[in-house]
Amino acid sequence: MRKKSLAAAALLGGAALLVSFRSDNERYFEIAKNLDIFATLFKEVNTYYVDEVPPAKLVKTGIDAMLKSLDPYTNYIPEDDIEDFRTMTTGQYGGIGAVVVKRGGRTVVQSAYEGYPAQKAGLLPGDEILSINGVAVDKKSNADISKLLKGQANSQVKLMVTRYGQDAPVEINITRDKIQVDNVPYYGMLTPEVGYFQLSGFTVDAGKEVRIAVAKLREMGAKKLVFDIRDNPGGLLNEAVNVSNLFVDKGLDIVSTKGKVTEWNKTYKALDAPLDTQVPMVVITSNRSASAAEIVSGVLQDYDRAVLVGERTFGKGLVQATRPLSYNSQLKVTTAKYYIPSGRCIQEIDYTHRAEDGSLGKVPDSLRTAFKTQAGRIVYDGGGVAPDVEVQDREIADITRVLLQKSYLFDYATRYRAEHPTIAPSRQFVLSDADYQKFVDYLKGKDINYSTDAEKALADLTKKVKDEKHYDDVKAELEGMRKKVTVNKANDLQRFKPEIRELLEQEIVSRYYFQKGSVEASFDDDPNILMALAVLNDQNRYASLLKAGTLEARNRPEAKRGGGKQ
DSSP states (O other): HHHHHHHHHHHHHHHHHHHHHHHHHHHHHHHHHHHHHHHHHHHHHHHHOOSSOHHHHHHHHHHHHHHTOOTTEEEOOOGHHHHHHHHHOOEEEEOOOOOOEETTTTTEEEEETTTSSHHHTOOOOOOOOEEEETTOOOTHHHHHHHHOOOOOOOOOOEEEEEOOSSSSSSEEEEEEEEEOSSSEEEEEEEEEEEEEOOOOOBOOHHHHHHHHHHHHHHTTSSSSEEEOOOHHHHHHHHHHHHHHTTTTTOOOEEEEEEEGGGGGGEEEEESOOSSSSOOEEEEEOTTTTTHHHHHHHHHHHHTTEEEEEOOOOOOOOOEEEEEEOGGGEEEEEEEEEEEEEOOOOOOOOOEEOTTTSSSSEEEEGGGOEHHHHHTTTTTEESOOOOOOOOOOOOOOOOHHHHHHHHTTTHHHHHHHHHHOOOOTTTOOOOOOOHHHHHHHHHTTTTTTOOOHHHHHHHHHHHHHHHHTTHHHHHHHHHHHHHHHHHHHHHTTTHHHHHHHHHHHHHHHHHHHHHHHHHHHTTTTTOHHHHHHHHHHHOHHHHHHHHHHHHSSSOOTTTTOOOOOOO
């Protein structure tokens, strides 16, 4: 009987191997067949298409379209773009250390990094670049201008710029240097006991930078911490592990990856002694905190190490790896999903199953699974990391949005800087009512036309009653409403003065104290920071939020996303 069982098992095993062999052969044949079709099709197009066909451009278009059908994170990186990709992962490049943008056909300096060549050479935000090393830039794209400005450290670049308040163009000579974009662009004290630091990326040494920032804050007297990870798009997985390791015990699981290539599956642990596992901490998240930022915030939530304040995160639970291709190009490909310590994967969008029209679906609330943190708090998978205390960023007014979009706040700050050599320290600077009125006067004659929600609703209503032949019956009422809306709109610069002045103050402060000054100028008005302080300064509330059964916002399926920064 036993021999028959063994024989049957062997037969089944052989059949399985045969099926697998046939399946693999069929798959390889399909791959070879379709690659042959692609090659012969390209050959025919190249030979007979009416116009000249640029081979590299056409093939890249085909590759990009193919990869786009998978997910947004699987990308082809041709040799020409390798340097930009390296900058994204290392945070390093050779250049002048400035942000330059195209705006209305003009090439404008948006900001200059403090302590880097552009700022040292005297380049100012608001300067319009006319030429770079004698090359006119009026018809150049952002990418072209970036290439002209970047170069080897210690090489020279000459800019001709126009500047507010000066009649003739100004020549500025800058010596390029190695630029290292900081992962921690700011750290400082919110109060005598509460330290604050931002983490804006996860390039090389992110963990080291956070360690240094926290150590400095403790030297400055910090007994509590606010960790701002808003709008952080993520980056290197190992740096997410390093940052998490600073705040949880050695030996604990940080994140696990699971994909098709099983030998690549791995559980990453906290390998080093932590920096601090006791200091009370609030992590601020937004709906654009993604990937590695979600690992860190999820780890700190799963181990009940910090209270999360803000918005539910983006929901990217996918891991990418780079693979070398021929001719020095590369493929960045999604290889796995990651799982944080509670066991949940926070990936929200399902890229595997598309509808017939190509649209993508999200994980429905009914299919989200409950998990538990170390203390027994209920958290859910499939939809980002939800905060323990939800804070939605304020919706800015239509008038404010127009002032930002048309760069009127930026341009007025340029003028203000030229007319005021110095201002008060960043946390003390306040724009006076008289100065605000000067800004209002500056806007006279500017194009600040916009349609409010009320105007749009009124236009829709007017169209509807006209279609239904009732317009004459309500014409007077509609006209009265329209006049009231118009009057209210005319007063918007005064009605929304607090939020407009707040943003204008931040823009002006950045001209004197750079990015750090702009951050500090926001402290007294930022609802997320104010909430973080409220939580940290209430010991009972802080403790209760980290215990099971708390009734405040939790990572539940029905938790809504906030609007995010505008």
